[in-house]
Every structure is written in structure tokens, then in C-alpha cells.
Amino acid sequence: MKENGTEKFMVFEGVGVTYGGGADGTEALKPTDLTLSKGDFLALVGPSGCGKSTILKLVSEVLAPTTGNIFFAGRELGATPFRVGMAFQSASLLPWMTVRDNVMLPLKIVKPFKTEFRAKRKGEYRDRVDALLEKVGLIDFADSNPWELSGGMMQRTNLCRALIHEPDLLLLDEPFGALDQFTREELWQTLQDLWIERRPTVILVTHDLREAAYLASRICVMSPRPGRIVDDSAVEFPRPRHIDLVFEPDFVTLVQRLRGKIVHTPNTRKLDAA
Amino acid sequence: MTQSPLRKIAPALLIISFFVLWEMACLVFGISHLVLPRPTQIVSTFFEYAPAIWPHAQQTLYTTMVGFSAGVVIGLTLGVLIGSSKLAYETAYPLLVGISSIPKVAVVPIFVLWFGAGTVPAILTAAIICIFPIVVNVATGIATVEPELEDVMRSLKATKLEILWNIGLPRSMPYFFASLKVAVTLSFVGSVIAETVASNRGVGNMMLIASSSFNVPLVFAGLMVLATMGIGFYTVFSLIERRVAGWAMRKAV
Numbered sequence: 270m271k272e273n274g275t276e277k278f279m280v281f282e283g284v285g286v287t288y289g290g291g292a293d294g295t296e297a298l299k300p301t302d303l304t305l306s307k308g309d310f311l312a313l314v315g316p317s318g319c320g321k322s323t324i325l326k327l328v329s330e331v332l333a334p335t336t337g338n339i340f341f342a343g344r345e346l347g348a349t350p351f352r353v354g355m356a357f358q359s360a361s362l363l364p365w366m367t368v369r370d371n372v373m374l375p376l377k378i379v380k381p382f383k384t385e386f387r388a389k390r391k392g393e394y395r396d397r398v399d400a401l402l403e404k405v406g407l408i409d410f411a412d413s414n415p416w417e418l419s420g421g422m423m424q425r426t427n428l429c430r431a432l433i434h435e436p437d438l439l440l441l442d443e444p445f446g447a448l449d450q451f452t453r454e455e456l457w458q459t460l461q462d463l464w465i466e467r468r469p470t471v472i473l474v475t476h477d478l479r480e481a482a483y484l485a486s487r488i489c490v491m492s493p494r495p496g497r498i499v500d501d502s503a504v505e506f507p508r509p510r511h512i513d514l515v516f517e518p519d520f521v522t523l524v525q526r527l528r529g530k531i532v533h534t535p536n537t538r539k540l541d542a543a
Numbered sequence: 544m545t546q547s548p549l550r551k552i553a554p555a556l557l558i559i560s561f562f563v564l565w566e567m568a569c570l571v572f573g574i575s576h577l578v579l580p581r582p583t584q585i586v587s588t589f590f591e592y593a594p595a596i597w598p599h600a601q602q603t604l605y606t607t608m609v610g611f612s613a614g615v616v617i618g619l620t621l622g623v624l625i626g627s628s629k630l631a632y633e634t635a636y637p638l639l640v641g642i643s644s645i646p647k648v649a650v651v652p653i654f655v656l657w658f659g660a661g662t663v664p665a666i667l668t669a670a671i672i673c674i675f676p677i678v679v680n681v682a683t684g685i686a687t688v689e690p691e692l693e694d695v696m697r698s699l700k701a702t703k704l705e706i707l708w709n710i711g712l713p714r715s716m717p718y719f720f721a722s723l724k725v726a727v728t729l730s731f732v733g734s735v736i737a738e739t740v741a742s743n744r745g746v747g748n749m750m751l752i753a754s755s756s757f758n759v760p761l762v763f764a765g766l767m768v769l770a771t772m773g774i775g776f777y778t779v780f781s782l783i784e785r786r787v788a789g790w791a792m793r794k795a796v
């Protein structure tokens with residue numbers, strides 16, 4: 270699948286989701302078309318309950334669409350399968366495992382790591398986990414149980430678990446929501462560095478418009494439930510971006526424009542209906 | 544977690560005062576040892592008859608352990624199978640609860656009929672009596688896994704077996720151990736009853752013979768042996784539980 274030189278990674282064709290099934294179910298996502306190119310960094314913003322997490326669950330194939338089809342490149346016979354890393358909105362850490370073991374989980378499950386897990390690599394994997402925990406400032410809590418963590422610490426553990434197996438597709442559902450401004454900006458930097466270095470395809474769900482504009486190469490704005498994509502625009506700021514960018518006039522203009530899109534969606538909806 | 548020293552010794556204190564009260568009550572009211580022997584009498588009878596009690600205790604321990612182990616293996620397997628499938632869980636659960644409320648000792652005569660008196664009915668009774676609590680608990684533990692945790696595994700493209708191994712089984716461990724502690728005591732009940740009805744060996748049989756010859760202190764000594772074995776296993780499983788399923792009680796292991 271190639272188009273204009275960029276390789277398509279994933280295509281949504283009329284994908285809609287109704288929870289609970291039937292006519293009296295909750296329509297979360299209106300039939301939606303969306304194309305994701307390889308190496309895209311897409312931010313998904315929109316009001317609460319508009320179906321952002323639903324889209325991530327569709328992309329990670331945890332949820333099957335009610336209508337429409339999803340195509341992935343790399344699913345053809347003989348293609349190397351891509352790895353998925355997802356940080357769920359609720360941290361969903363396994364309570365019977367320590368922080369370190371939680372982060373190590375994908376290495377036990379995902380190829381090619383799992384084949385080598387039992388053999389020689391366990392110590393090596395452990396060092397790798399510890400290096401990542403060090404980076405997010407959790408190394409002192411590696412042996413703690415999940416319930417001994419604060420909300421922000423759980424979120425960081427969750428983020429590590431999504432990153433540890435170097436996924437080709439990275440799905441982040443409000444990964445920085447419970448963090449203070451400084452930790453958050455540090456992790457923005459970490460995420461951007463990682464993206465520049467390895468170029469995974471990323472979908473980032475966030476309520477923070479500055480976060481979306483600072484990190485993403487493309488931003489999709491969604492309408493209130495049932496969700497639709499009402500705006501899809503590229504973010505052109507050169508990389509690597511520095512945190513001072515957020516004070517520049519172009520950046521502020523972009524954030525304000527996005528803000529307008531979200532606030533004004535109810536009107537557009539009325540116009541659509543009419 | 545820090546506990547005050549009083550809270551730690553409180554259970555032991557309660558047991559000791561129970562026996563002291565018992566001893567004093569027997570002395571004060573002059574209760575005959577044919578009705579209710581004093582704890583000291585029971586203990587001295589135990590030591591007096593220890594060589595005779597030993598083979599019976601061994602037999603009971605043997606039948607109970609074999610039956611219990613078989614019950615655990617079967618119960619765990621059935622529980623995992625039933626809990627893993629929503630359909631199986633919804634279909635089989637009412638049936639299981641129904642069966643588990645049938646008094647299992649009623650089947651002892653049937654086992655005797657099929658296999659003759661002796662060791663086999665005792666083992667079978669011990670097994671069948673402990674299977675159901677284990678099945679019901681393990682199935683519940685696996686069937687009520689939080690969907691969010693399964694989603695984590697599915698986003699990693701884990702197989703059903705990997706999900707069961709990494710989520711279902713660990714999640715059901717607290718349920719499993721809760722049922723084990725009940726099941727092991729039930730197993731003792733099962734084998735002792737089978738021994739009483741149809742065997743010439745075992746603590747149950749010994750107690751039956753002792754009571755027919757009015758050796759009441761020996762009957763109580765038999766009870767003491769059973770209680771000790773029961774408490775022993777309960778303790779062992781509690782310790783394993785702390786290690787394997789301590790997370791459910793949020794105890795650092």
C-alpha cells in the first residue's frame with residue numbers, strides 16, 4: 270500500500286461503533302474514514318466521551334467495529350508482523366506483579382522477545398526495563414506493588430509497559446494526564462526523542478491542546494458523541510521541537526484554532542443536521 | 544504492616560483460655576470422664592495410646608491426602624475449563640451450586656457397594672467432597688477477570704492460553720486458596736465419615752470402636768488428632784496463600 274511516496278499503515282473504511290448492540294445501544298463512533306501513514310504522529314482531541322478511547326481500542330484490535338472495515342499494512346502473508354504498544358487510559362496494571370514485572374510483560378508475550386525470554390535473555394531484559402524505569406524516574410519503585418504507587422506513577426509505569434518492546438505502532442490514551450507540568454514536559458521530550466529516533470506510528474489521545482500541537486505531526490479533532498472527525502490538519506513545526514515553542518505566536522495561534530474547533534462543534538452539528 | 548504484640552498472641556490466648564475453662568468446668572461440676580473428659584485426661588490418653596493411634600492417623604492422613612490431591616487436580620482443571628468459557632460458566636454454574644449443596648456423605652454407601660469397604664471409599668469421599676468448592680471458586684475467579692486486564696493482553700496479540708496463564712490463573716489464585724482452606728477440612732470430614740461407615744482402619748474407625756467400648760477419652764484423643772491435622776494443613780495453605788496470593792490482601796510478599 271503506497272500513496273504519494275508515504276506508505277499507508279492503516280485504513281479505516283466507514284468504521285463505526287455502537288456499544289451494547291442493536292438500536293438502543295450507545296453509538297460511540299459514527300462511520301469514519303481515516304488513513305494513517307507509516308511513521309505518522311497523530312494526536313486525537315475532542316470532548317470527553319466522544320469516542321477517542323474507542324478508536325484506540327479499534328486500532329489495537331481489542332474491540333471489533335460494528336460497521337466498516339479496518340485494514341493494516343503488514344498483514345499480508347510473509348510480511349513481518351508489526352508490534353503494538355498501548356497505554357490504556359486506566360493504567361490497568363496487573364496487581365499480582367511488581368512494577369518491574371508489569372513493564373516486562375510485553376517481552377514475555379510479544380515476538381521476537383518471547384522466544385528468547387526463557388533462555389539467556391532474562392537478565393538482559395531486566396536491565397532494559399530498569400533503564401526505562403530510570404528514565405521516567407521510577408527506578409526506586411521497581412520492586413513495589415502497583416497499589417503502592419500514586420496515580421501519576423501508575424501512569425508512568427503504564428507508559429513504560431507500552432514502550433518496552435519498541436512497538437511499531439504506539440497507542441497512548443492520555444498518558445500524561447495525571448502528571449505535574451515539569452514531569453509532563455520531560456516526558457514530552459522523551460517521547461519526541463524516541464519518535465525521531467525510531468519513527469514508530471503514534472496515535473496520542475489527549476485533552477491538552479498544547480500537548481497535541483507540540484508533539485504531533487497531525488491533529489484530528491472529534492465532535493461530541495457520537496464522534497466524527499471534524500478537522501484533520503498537519504502540524505508543520507520543524508523537529509526537534511524545543512519547549513520554548515509553546516510561547517511562539519504560530520503555536521499559540523494553532524492552539525487557539527484547535528480550541529475553536531472543539532468549542533464550535535455543537536453548531537456544526539446542528540448545521541449538519543439541518 | 545505492624546501489629547501490636549497483643550494482636551499477634553490473641554488467637555493463642557483464646558485457645559489456651561478455652562482449654563483452661565473446659566478443665567475447670569469439668570472439675571467444678573464434677574463431670575464424669577464418660578461424658579466429657581478433661582483436656583489433661585485427653586492428652587494423657589493420647590500419649591498412652593500413641594503407638595496404637597499412630598497407624599490409624601497415618602491411614603487417615605493417607606486417604607485424605609490422596610483424595611484431596613485428586614480433588615484439587617480435578618477441581619482446578621474443571622474450574623479453569625468452566626471459567627474460561629462464558630457459555631460453560633453460565634450453563635454449568637447453577638448446576639454446580641446445586642450439586643455442591645447435596646450432602647456428599649450420602650454417597651459413601653454407594654462407594655462401598657461399588658468398591659467394597661476399605662481405603663477406596665474413603666479416598667473417593669475425600670475427593671468428591673472437596674471438588675465442588677474448588678471448581679466453583681476457580682471458575683468464578685477466572686470468569687470475573689477485569690476486561691481491562693484482558694485488553695492489555697489482547698493489545699499485545701496474546702493467545703488465549705497466554706491470557707489464561709498470565710491473567711486468568713493468577714487472578715483466580717485468591718479464590719483458589721480460599722476454597723483450598725475449606726476443601727482440606729472437608730476432605731478430613733469425608734474420609735473420617737467413610738472410615739466410620741466402612742473401614743477397619745483410620746481415625747474414624749478407631750473412634751467408633753473406642754466409643755462402643757466407652758473409652759470416651761480415646762474418642763476425644765482421636766478428635767484431637769483430627770483437629771491437629773486439620774489445623775496443620777490450614778496453616779500450610781495459609782502460608783502458601785500469603786506468598787502466592789498475598790497481592791489480593793495487599794500485603795507486601
Ligand SMILES: Nc1ncnc2c1ncn2[C@@H]1O[C@H](COP(=O)(O)OP(=O)(O)OP(=O)(O)O)[C@@H](O)[C@H]1O
Nearest residue numbers: 288289295297316317318319320321322323324494
Ligand atoms: N464498554 C462500553 N460499554 C458501553 N458503552 C461504552 C463502553 N465504552 C465506552 N462507551 C461509551 O462510548 C462513548 C465513547 O467512549 P470513549 O471511552 O471512547 O470516550 P473518550 O473520547 O475516550 O472519552 P474521555 O475523553 O472521557 O476518555 C461514551 O459515551 C461511553 O459512554
Ligand SMILES: [Mg+2]
Nearest residue numbers: 321322358442
Ligand atoms: Mg478515553
